[in-house]
Amino acid sequence: MDRQDMPGDVAAARARAEELRALIRHHDYLYYVLDRPEIDDAAYDALMRELRELEERFPEIITPDSPTQRVSGRPAAPFGRVRHAEPMLSLDNAFSADELRAFDQRVRRVVGDDVAYVAELKIDGLSIALTYEDGVFVRGATRGDGEVGEDVTANLRTIRSLPLRLRDAGRPVPRRVEVRGEVYMTFDAFRRLNEEQAARGQQPFANPRNAAAGSVRQLDPAVTASRSLDIWVYGLAALDPGPGGAPASQWEALQALREWGLPVNPHARRCTSLDEILAFIEEWAERRHELPYLTDGIVIKVDRFDHQRALGATARSPRWAVAYKFPAEKARTRVRDIIVGVGRTGALTPVAVLDPVLLAGTTVSRASLHNADYIREKDIRIGDLVVVHKAGEIIPEVVEVVKEARTGAERPFRMPDHCPSCGSRVVRVPGEAATRCPNAACPAQQLERIRHFASRDAMDIEGLGPAIIEQLVSRGLVRDVADLYHLTAEQVAGLERMGPKSAANLIAAIDASRDRPLRRLLYGLGIRFVGERVAAVLARHFGTIDRLMTAGAEELAAVPDIGARIAESIVAFFQDEHNRRLIQRLAAAGVRAAAGEPEPGSAGAPAAEGPAGAAPAPGDPGGGPDGGLAVSEEVRARVAGKTFVFTGGLASMTRDEAQALVEALGGRATSSVSRKTDYVVAGEGAGSKLARARELGIPVLDEEQFLRLVGRK
Numbered sequence: 001m002d003r004q005d006m007p008g009d010v011a012a013a014r015a016r017a018e019e020l021r022a023l024i025r026h027h028d029y030l031y032y033v034l035d036r037p038e039i040d041d042a043a044y045d046a047l048m049r050e051l052r053e054l055e056e057r058f059p060e061i062i063t064p065d066s067p068t069q070r071v072s073g074r075p076a077a078p079f080g081r082v083r084h085a086e087p088m089l090s091l092d093n094a095f096s097a098d099e100l101r102a103f104d105q106r107v108r109r110v111v112g113d114d115v116a117y118v119a120e121l122k123i124d125g126l127s128i129a130l131t132y133e134d135g136v137f138v139r140g141a142t143r144g145d146g147e148v149g150e151d152v153t154a155n156l157r158t159i160r161s162l163p164l165r166l167r168d169a170g171r172p173v174p175r176r177v178e179v180r181g182e183v184y185m186t187f188d189a190f191r192r193l194n195e196e197q198a199a200r201g202q203q204p205f206a207n208p209r210n211a212a213a214g215s216v217r218q219l220d221p222a223v224t225a226s227r228s229l230d231i232w233v234y235g236l237a238a239l240d241p242g243p244g245g246a247p248a249s250q251w252e253a254l255q256a257l258r259e260w261g262l263p264v265n266p267h268a269r270r271c272t273s274l275d276e277i278l279a280f281i282e283e284w285a286e287r288r289h290e291l292p293y294l295t296d297g298i299v300i301k302v303d304r305f306d307h308q309r310a311l312g313a314t315a316r317s318p319r320w321a322v323a324y325k326f327p328a329e330k331a332r333t334r335v336r337d338i339i340v341g342v343g344r345t346g347a348l349t350p351v352a353v354l355d356p357v358l359l360a361g362t363t364v365s366r367a368s369l370h371n372a373d374y375i376r377e378k379d380i381r382i383g384d385l386v387v388v389h390k391a392g393e394i395i396p397e398v399v400e401v402v403k404e405a406r407t408g409a410e411r412p413f414r415m416p417d418h419c420p421s422c423g424s425r426v427v428r429v430p431g432e433a434a435t436r437c438p439n440a441a442c443p444a445q446q447l448e449r450i451r452h453f454a455s456r457d458a459m460d461i462e463g464l465g466p467a468i469i470e471q472l473v474s475r476g477l478v479r480d481v482a483d484l485y486h487l488t489a490e491q492v493a494g495l496e497r498m499g500p501k502s503a504a505n506l507i508a509a510i511d512a513s514r515d516r517p518l519r520r521l522l523y524g525l526g527i528r529f530v531g532e533r534v535a536a537v538l539a540r541h542f543g544t545i546d547r548l549m550t551a552g553a554e555e556l557a558a559v560p561d562i563g564a565r566i567a568e569s570i571v572a573f574f575q576d577e578h579n580r581r582l583i584q585r586l587a588a589a590g591v592r593a594a595a596g597e598p599e600p601g602s603a604g605a606p607a608a609e610g611p612a613g614a615a616p617a618p619g620d621p622g623g624g625p626d627g628g629l630a631v632s633e634e635v636r637a638r639v640a641g642k643t644f645v646f647t648g649g650l651a652s653m654t655r656d657e658a659q660a661l662v663e664a665l666g667g668r669a670t671s672s673v674s675r676k677t678d679y680v681v682a683g684e685g686a687g688s689k690l691a692r693a694r695e696l697g698i699p700v701l702d703e704e705q706f707l708r709l710v711g712r713k
């Protein structure tokens, strides 16, 4: 059927699609089951093509059982897809000796008591599959969804320890083999990388694993090459052995991998009893701290491959292996001092300065103590020996004080009476935990406010990191966020570690932020209690900052999701003369916010304007270049009341923007896939949510289909 013959309305399209699906199912059955096809490939392809085109034009007619939904699992767009020769499964975890005993008993029930295991370090990095053909490295892939990964060959080639050709000395190289392993980053490389990130004003990586994963997925192999990655290989998948024959056990496989010149971790042990395994675990629970890389447990594998085959696998994980996970790490260290930082709202935050201690892979020398009450409750004193751990593996926290270790020389901490940055007398609002500096012009607050304004979820000004903001503030070039828009490239180039090129980039990034949507601006202003979600609600409801500024507490509190406390905080913010001036100056500097931005869903709100009714920026006719507000009723009807889950990254907008778009059209964006989910939108690098959608039979849209559905294409 030609495009022009296609049904023009949804009902007709839906009917035709159902017809096509029935036809395709019928021919599938004839072909795959009965092996008696009645039509040729070209005719079959034509049916599929017609259905695909229909579903592209009318994404809302896609059904989970449509034949077009059979294939997918979309890994990152810029990297090609690679289907693994055998699925890359994950491992079941064990956290105690009892759980390991149960594992051992299950194994023995199947293969008998003549069983041996190989215990290996579980490397905390990124799993990858390497394919060698006739000894030559031809492809490297990430795990992806386990079935299909991303082709990262060019990036993996930059890893020095990865041989591009296998050694042909002794054991003949196989015709074809897929080798499994873990890419990781040493602590040293991680530290260096984070220092460089900081010098460039970029966010540091939270841990070596994230750094390794981020580096492997770099689009530019030159960047990967600069990141000092390493690799350990630990397994064989598909093997076409050739004359050399195939290893019969994991232990032999490790030996073969080693002989072929691949990096195999030396700390593996063949064990013939549970006791030996437990001894190995105990040894490495201590010794792992001597290693220059992160291990988070011990993997125990049944040695013989025929035993492994007899045990088999579930859809998720093999029954012949288990990962013992080391308990969450804690460390003891001493509180050298307690210093006080000032946040953007003026809240004084006490921070413990610690004797540096290695904790879960990074050196910790600071831990937030939150507020005076927290310190009092835990009775933390300067000089105390304390136990620290990492909340969510990232943020170090003081768990408890080792009181037995006190000598009497410890000094209790007192919250200062004056702000450590500007010297103003601090206040403590009754009923609130925080102590605050009331001076809005306090340099520490200025710095934090600018940092928040520039942050990724707010105005997203790339390259404007803390080190640069600090210089801008201390040199008096910038006092508040409006000043950013008057900076010149010459001024920026004069800062430390800034060249003309990075200065020009920063100015361009600041310039680009003038067009950020209203909700980002509102969030970026740092109004108390106005987080990202509330900012989105406000932007949608009021449409312009002007309208929001004139709203009273009652009107605000009548908006769904806005409580009295939030309403009062917003009113107070906009009553403040200083804040009003700031918004006028932002507008005058061309921060258009709503103007160019379709803040769809603000249909009832007046046509978008610049903040504070500002004069349009030069070159902007004032009406906004984008006709995005004119969302058709049809689009709204498709989205309203529907629940969306986003997974992976979209190329044309951030996930926040996509969610806001859905919400603005009356839909809901949630974070987990359930039976109530109507659509899963899978972008680049979509993961477990995509798998879950498949499991539950929920329609999956790619970016293109999503954009059509919301009327953006």
Ligand code: IVH
Residues within 6 Å of the ligand: 088, 089, 090, 091, 092, 120, 121, 122, 123, 124, 126, 127, 128, 181, 182, 234, 235, 299, 317, 318, 321, 323
């Ligand atoms: S064997 C069938 N051995 O741990 C799975 N995995 O969920 C076979 N890992 O991301 C995995 N060190 O990449 C195995 N010595 C080791 C490992 C190891 C790290 C990772 C693996 C996967 C996770 C297991």
